[in-house]
Amino acid sequence: MAGKLLSIGECMVELMQAEGDMLRKGYAGDTFNTAYYARLFLPADWTVDYFTAVGTDTVSGELLAFIESTGVGTAHIRKIEGRTPGLYMIHLKNGERSFSYWRSASAAKLLADDPDRLRAAIEAANIVFFSGITLAILSPDAAETLLAELRRAKAGGQQVVFDPNIRPRLWDDAARMRATIEAGARAATMVMPSFDDEATHFGDASVEATIERYRALGAQSVAVKDGANGVTLCIAGKERVHVPASRVDRVVDTTSAGDSFNGSFLARLASGDSPTDAAAFAARIAAAVIGHHGALIGRDKLPRG
Numbered sequence: 001m002a003g004k005l006l007s008i009g010e011c012m013v014e015l016m017q018a019e020g021d022m023l024r025k026g027y028a029g030d031t032f033n034t035a036y037y038a039r040l041f042l043p044a045d046w047t048v049d050y051f052t053a054v055g056t057d058t059v060s061g062e063l064l065a066f067i068e069s070t071g072v073g074t075a076h077i078r079k080i081e082g083r084t085p086g087l088y089m090i091h092l093k094n095g096e097r098s099f100s101y102w103r104s105a106s107a108a109k110l111l112a113d114d115p116d117r118l119r120a121a122i123e124a125a126n127i128v129f130f131s132g133i134t135l136a137i138l139s140p141d142a143a144e145t146l147l148a149e150l151r152r153a154k155a156g157g158q159q160v161v162f163d164p165n166i167r168p169r170l171w172d173d174a175a176r177m178r179a180t181i182e183a184g185a186r187a188a189t190m191v192m193p194s195f196d197d198e199a200t201h202f203g204d205a206s207v208e209a210t211i212e213r214y215r216a217l218g219a220q221s222v223a224v225k226d227g228a229n230g231v232t233l234c235i236a237g238k239e240r241v242h243v244p245a246s247r248v249d250r251v252v253d254t255t256s257a258g259d260s261f262n263g264s265f266l267a268r269l270a271s272g273d274s275p276t277d278a279a280a281f282a283a284r285i286a287a288a289v290i291g292h293h294g295a296l297i298g299r300d301k302l303p304r305g
Contacts, residue, residue, distance in 0.1 A: 002045035003270060006076070006125035007035035008146070009134040010052055010108035011063060012086040012101075016255075016294045023089070027066045028295035030131050030165050033256045036296050037263025037285065038129075039071045043271060049073035051121050053107040055083040060107070070296075076121040078114055083107030090255055090294075101169075103137070112142040115149070122153050127266060131163045135180050136170035143180060150187035162188035162219075163262055166197040178202065185217040192262055195226040207232045211240065223265065223279065225258055231283065235275045243279040246287035256295035261286040 009031025018024040032050055039048040050072050054060035056079050063085050067074050086103030103109075111134075112118055122128055128150065135143045154160045162184045171177035178201065185191050191214040198210045211222045211234045221235045230244040264285040268278035284303045292301060 002043075003047075003126040004124055005035070005038055005042065005046065005048045005127040005129065005266070005270070006051055006121055007031045007038070007048070007129040008051040008111070008121075009131055010086060010103075010106065010111075010137055011050065011067065012088050012103065012106075013059060013063070014295060015087070015089040017090065017092060018293075024294075026294055026296065027063055027085075028256065029086075030133050030163070030256075030259050031129060032067070032072070033259035033295050034129055034131075034163070034263040034266075035072050036070055037260045038267045039263075040299055040302070041264050041267035041271070041281075041285075046270065047073060049076055049121070049125070051076045051111065051118070053078040053080050053083070053109075053111045053113075054085055055079065055105075055107050056081050057084050059085055076117065078107075078111070078117060080107045080110055083110070094251075106137065109137050109139075110142070112138055112145045115145055118146065119149055119152075122149050122158075125153075125158065127159045127161060127270065128153055129161045129163075129262070129266070130184070131165040132181050132184060133165050133167055133170065135184055136167060136177070140176070140180075143183075147183055147187050150184075154187055154189055159190065160188045161190045161192065161262075161266060163192045163194075163258065164197060165194070165258070166201050168201070174201075182217055185214050185219055188219055190221040190223065191217075191219040192223045192225065192258075192265075194258055195224050195229075198224075208240070223275075225261060231261070231279050233275050233279055241276055241279075243276060243283060246283045248287045248290060250291055252291050252293055254290050256297075257286045257290050259295065260289040260297075 011029040011032035014026040014028040086106035198204045204210045261282040265282035
């Protein structure tokens with residue numbers, strides 16, 4: 001059955017390693033990456049749209065053109081005079097990545113400043129996806145505007161999916177970070193955390209502790225990603241199911257491992273797969289993604305089933 005997926009957040013200009021000391025320009029960001037992989041694997045009668053804000057400069061125009069070229073819709077994206085997209089650079093060491101960011105003038109920080117546009121976009125979707133980074137870049141008032149709309153969507157029966165994706169450098173206060181992440185979980189029907197983040201910032205001693213904490217906050221379903229240890233699912237409160245990670249021959253770049261899992265998992269669920277089958281497929285996609293440089297890997301380099 002046809003449907004609509006909306007992903008909300010920030011898509012940035014990405015600089016990644018190329019040959020020698022050269023850098024290659026791309027575009028990525030956790031929620032856009034998720035939308036990209038969802039678009040790759042959803043049926044053609046589904047639409048995938050991105051909700052953010054950009055500037056009116058040349059780079060913003062190039063960013064919009066790129067998003068459209070991937071099949072992700074841009075109709076809900078707001079243009080703001082005097083703002084630009086954020087920029088980040090990937091640094092790699094033994095396949096693990098770190099980042100440098102330049103986002104002080106990022107238009108996406110104002111994505112919730114038009115509540116009517118935000119509500120209209122959310123109301124039109126069957127599945128709404130957002131992340132902790134989405135919340136982190138917003139002012140406290142703007143984050144509450146977004147969360148209020150997401151709570152409204154959840155109460156109305158829409159599927160609201162949240163990846164906490166905890167990045168402490170983006171927050172001015174650890175206590176506010178934890179409180180806002182918890183508020184994001186309360187607004188969601190499904191939470192898709194990474195266990196290492198939850199252990200570090202919430203003190204969870206086990207994957208089960210993470211599941212129970214998010215279930216207590218009101219999430220109907222939880223999918224805990226635990227790197228090479230695989231994924232543990234608790235869907236609609238049912239018994240836990242562990243899905244092993246797929247074998248990886250060589251780790252090149254772990255950028256977008258979780259995002260590619262999120263997008264392909266949601267796509268296969270929406271297509272009618274069981275949660276276990278959807279997670280197994282998504283694990284294969286994530287394993288393929290981390291064997292290449294950059295966040296967005298072409299369909300021809302990914303498993304087909």
